[in-house]
Amino acid sequence: MHMRVYGAAALAGLSALVLSACGGSTGTATSTTAATTAKAAATTAAAPATTGAPVRDAAVDLVIWCDQDRKPIIDKYAAAFGAEQGIKVAVQVSTDVRKDFKDATNAGKGPDVIVGAHDWLGELVQNQAVKPVNLSPTDQAKFPAEAMAAAKFNGQVYGVPYAVENIGIVRNTALAPDAPKTFEEMVTKGTQLVKDGKATNAVLLTVSKTGDAYHSYPFLKAFGGGVFAQKPNGDYDPTKVIVGSPESILGGEQLAKLGKDGILSTNVDGGIVDQVFDAGKAPYAMTGPWAVEKAKKAGISYAISPLPTIAGKQMTPFLGVQMFYVSAKAKNDAFAQEFVTKYVTRKDLQIDMYNIGKRPPALTEAYTEVAAKDADIKAWFEAGKGALPMPNIPAMNSVWGPLGQATADIIAQKATAADRLKAAQTEIEANIVKAG
Amino acid sequence: MTATVSTPSTPPAPSTPTHAFDAPPTAKRRDPWQVVRYLAIGAALIFALFPIWFIVAAAVNPSGNLNTTQLIPDAFGLGNYTDLTASRPFWSWYKNTLIIAGIGSIAAVFIGVCAAYAFSRLRFQGRRPGLMTLLLIQMFPSLLTFVALFRIFTELGDVIPQFGLNTSLGLILAYLGGAMGGNVWLLKGYFDTVPKELDEAAKVDGASHARVFFTITLPLITPILVTVGMIQFIGLFNEFLLASVFLKDVDAQTLGVGLNALLTADRNKYFGAFCFGAVLASAPIVLIYLSFQRQLIGGLTAGSVK
């Protein structure tokens, strides 16, 4: 609304300015602008590039945004849903669903349903972009409790999960035939392989110069540390940051030791982890399902196992959940709710989604069926057992940078674990307080 | 305020055509500098191209990893190409991009050259402040540009769907906002180096300013038109921020949008396919510049020969 007024005013003002600014002169003008524009219009009209419907096509009854990989599957079920209800469903590809959805919804032009990760939730609620999904208690029971917990914010369910993901240990079975029980075992075995010239890195973990809080978290968690303390109901409490807690520091000291021994290095980033592992030059990589397909193509024989213990304590990763959300400003709320609660909970949809992303399906029934056939999926799921969901509260946005950098600095021996994690805690707290 | 200054002057000196460009090397004698020149060219090309080699290597490596310490990939295959075209409508993107960047850059050059002509050849009130303002506008940190443009085009699309979001036409229009920008400066600078006498003489003959502009001035500046056109084309060819806001249907997307999404999809799972796409995508830019080489050295010489 405002835009029109401003835009018109600005245009009028400009034209007035322009008119007064110029005097006369002689000569004739040929208005070639029009010709060019018309030509341009003709060319584009002829090209199939303009087949795209406007964002809000009146003829479409339900609009879903997802990434490109998942579109073919969602297309299939959207078509089935459309046929069942006698409506037209459009599945559109957004390259950055999280950002685009926020902007578009704010302008009242968003889709009805989006497909995305659970850690966007807090931010989306904060921006009044998503609404609760009324999944019945019976349906909720069809998912593992951790997956459902990830879909909740303030105790309210905001989405229906379709897959879970977490990191584990991927090992090169040619170099390391047995699943490691302890991190120390990995270090010993790996160091020996490096000494024998069979490997360049003992253990691969994404660190990079600016750090990677997601991949370093299991070290803190092993000793009871982490990011936020939990409220009695299981929610993360943004007022209780535990990055600098004694437990987290114990984990940080392990990072420091591994950095000192040259096992971990800030020179190793995500790309290097893939490169070295796929070249068969490292026995172990602490990574996730995304790395498997490339290793397969590179001809590496691999196996997946849960994170080991470190100093006798069990490491657990963050659990990530992928799910369907319903927009708070959905124009087609009834269809959106119906699709998300009735279709996403279907076994066949969840299995098809597994075929695309190769992550364990969230629906227990679908998981059981897939796990019986695919050992990798079973292994990933086992590796995620007991994992807590990645915090989905907005305060988490203040954690990634400082915590990541802290772990990088510790590994690079730039500071002691205690000093560095306490400094990170102060920084994170200040940032959260500022937000109110 | 004033019309073009019409100083009657000698007709365009049919200056002896300078054959510097098409004439064969001055003499057949051995030139000791020639070796140095080719060595320098070799060094320049190595500097420009060696980092790109690693992208090519990643593109043909089945596991598709970047490895900048290995010149020859340890395995070779076209699997990444298959991945790319099987999972993505790559060639549709290619076509869309050529159309959008092609039309967009031609329109932008036209708008820019018109404005530059006015700024260089015509004298009017507010000319210098106008030029200055143009430069300053380019410096504004465009933090909220996308939000603002998004709002403009959603409102516009509500009323006139043909110009709205999710249309190539809307995207091209949005790109034209930058048509005046830096182009005008480069074009104007070049106009300033072209002797005024060349076009003003024609005016004495009674030709209208529009005729002078189209038939005499424009041909004189083809080198810079090609240059500005290339800069525009490359810019639009790789643009993805605005395009990703506009284009939501997979088949209507551009290379910039599609490839960027490929790079960020599922960590770096598709890195190899992405590299293959990026290398293929750079081909038209090189080919187009190559095909405009004649026009690049046209301009003044061509103009004065006529």
Place this chain on the structure above:
Amino acid sequence: MTKSPWIVVKWVAIAAVLALLVWIAGKFAAAGSLWAVVGVAFIAMCVLAIYGTTRAVPLKYLFPGLFFLVALQIWPIIFTIATSFTNYGDGHMGTKEESVKYLIAQSVREVEGAPRYAMSVAVPTGADVTTGTITLLLTDPKDGATYAGTPDGLAPITDGVEKSPTGKVTKANGFTILNAREVNARSEDLSALAVPTEGGGIKTSGLSEAFVGKASMQYDAAADRMIDTTTGKRYLPQNALWVPEDGQGQSLTSGWQENVGLRNYTEALTNETLRNGFLKILVWNLIFPLVSVISTFLLGMGFALLFNDDRIKAKGAWRSLLILPYALPGFVTALVWRQMFNQDPNFGLINKTFGWSIDWLGDPTWAKVAILITNLWLGFPYMFLICTGALQSVPGDVKEAAKIDGASGFRTIRSIVMPLVLVAVGPLLVASYAFNFNNFALIYLLTNGGPFEGNQTQVGSTDLLITYAFRLAIGGTTPNFGFAAAISMFIFIIVALISLQGFRSTASLEDVN
């Protein structure tokens, strides 16, 4: 003079544009936006006045560019400036009313143990399906009893009731049952509806289910307080957020957008973190674009001269290859450079080749060098392109003399060729300085501002003002675009002042011919 055919062409073109504008105005009129109609009419008048008469020749050339410039560049700038006076950002995007409505709606929870009804949506027979009073036809899953639910409450119905196998009412006397599409069309009414019942309200979920829900949040309009009925906690509006009245605990999740006057500006001037990092960052921010512009220009110009020599065979082909670094998207070539700079010689080409062990991206000084080298590689093709173009205006005989043949050649280049080329590209060097001054993408892709020294992540060794300010304003828990916009204004003023100075020195080159 063969003017007449062109006159016809001209007027046909003007008529076409006017017709297009009339069509657009018609569309706006139909949509009821009067202002837009006035705007379009004004543009039409301009077109007619500029192109229909023989006056205003400069405008004939400037109008198309001006039009797009104002609509698509100046307007976003105005928008940014306007935003800098608000708190627009995450959690502050809607109005206060919207936040109240949203907070209440999202607090609705299913009452434990209450039935989930099978549901059909209906209107009284005879009423219009798009406007009639909505009635929920509900079937209790336990006993199969059927009810009609309206805002007035539940009433049992039995008259002519038929049910589907799932229990959904498919027919009932006195009601017209809506089909799926009709139900969906009334989504908004359905969201607002709660059929009062014991312990809460019956709300719909999708097309065929209803549940008993209860909102835990309430709004006390008289006192302007949000109240959490489960805990009794009261929240008062403060700084566009609902803040606990007792000062304990967190604010509610979403606030609203409001004007904050000059607060973002005063905040930017008094922010301690911002002030602490400012000087150190400014110095690097002044040096980085300067070195980048000079290095890319010298290299680009050198290559342009080298490849402009007629004694080079197939120079067109070589030239075309030389622009490849510019043709590939920066987001991938920056990745390649980042890896080449890896400290570990197993991964990093540069250290491997030269046998160094420089921590390129981890050492504050070397990281700056790495950035300058990368930017040189990324930026020289642009300079090469424009210099190659500009060189073509140099008369042939001068060029002949300027061929790189030794001392005399270099002198010709310096005293004759360079001044000519600088006329065309001088202002672009200023523009390039300004661009690099705010080169967010390069820093973001290569170092993300790092390395960070001294146990903190606020001020990085390679931070530019723009990366630093944006991390501060939009990197945290609640990205604040209003604050970021205010900082942008300061950055703009700095870069504009520098550029105007640089511009003055290049302006003297104008009209050299």
